[in-house]
Amino acid sequence: MEDTNFSFFINLQKVYYPLLFIMGVPANLFTFYMICFRNCGMSDSAVVYLSCLAVVDTFYLLWVILIDLTLTFWLVRPFWNSHPWCGILGIFQYGSLYSSSWIIVVFTIERYLVLKSAATRQHLSQARVTRMTCGGIIVLSHLVSVPIAWINNSTPVNTTTAEGANVTLIMCTYRDATYTTVLVGITTSLSIGIPIVLVIVFNYLIAYHLTRASQLFTKEERRVMRGRSARGMVRRTIILLSTVSAAFVILSLPRFVTYVILRTKYNREAFDRDDYSIPINVASDVANMLQNLNSTTNFLLYCVVSRRFRQELVRVVACKPRTRELGSLITHTTMKVFSIRKASSPPSVTARDPVAVVLTNIKYREKSWDGKN
16 A cells, blocks of 8 residues: 555656646746736835846756656656756756755845935846846856766666666766765755745844834825825835745745755765655655745746736736836835934935935824814
8 A cells, every 4th residue: 555655756756847837937937028028016126126037047957847847757768867967956946946045045135225224225126237247146056066076976877767678778877976065055944944034034134124114104105105195016026025035935944954864864875766665754855845846836826926927917818008107196106115214324315216215213203182183
């Protein structure tokens, strides 16, 4: 009975990963089109960050989901198991994983700095700066991934085919060495562990800053700000970012925990990673399925969270032109960022951002109720 269950779990993965690739790539490419070429109510920096995220997630689906986890099940002699493709594939896989994780991290930090300082917002919110930042993340991620080429080694392995014949295949196997274990620990921390911690910390700081800012207004003022003008780009971007960050943490954390257990308690040559009678092997594969799902869910998250994204999606399906930008009256009266600082450093105002609302040395006053209105 157990063999039947384990066989079902293996067959489930054989179906799961091809479906993930078939559904994920079109979803990411369509998300890229929606963000870049339709008016979804996002700021310039958010457009760059989220479009880059869609691109790197697509490459992750190509290198990891298609080549490593799908075609390996169906091809007897995949060429990427031979030298030097075994190491090169690892560079591309971890390069795309690093890029996806750190784009979310840097985007989260950027949103916090935007809320914290109006001067920082004017610099970081420029599309040119954001494009350079994303390009630097992608290049640096692949450079840091170069040592991954020495984690695996192309070695001949004796195996039995489905027809019962004994054959020798060149397989890309894990290199059992001390430096490999250290390298795996570093890469796991850089790709999952540290990003999760930073995303949680800065999302908490964003929530704390917004809560503190809202407490400085009266109930009537908050009701006015929650109206049409308050639903600006910054607010929509923060909601999208919080949703993407939460999905990243929830889907990636199990993989980090199981991988740490595998590379500490069970990190020995005699351990059979394909033995599903061992609970950690099942848990690790399930966690891996969840983490890989993270590269395909952003389109659904945008549809659920963003009203403007849904509206523009309906216009695309109906073959209607993109929504025009709001008129100048609304644009010039929208309060985009509430920053708290001293009056000695007034914000600079530019043509692109004509209105900057800054809370300066606010004093609390008690209003007496005299029965009149």
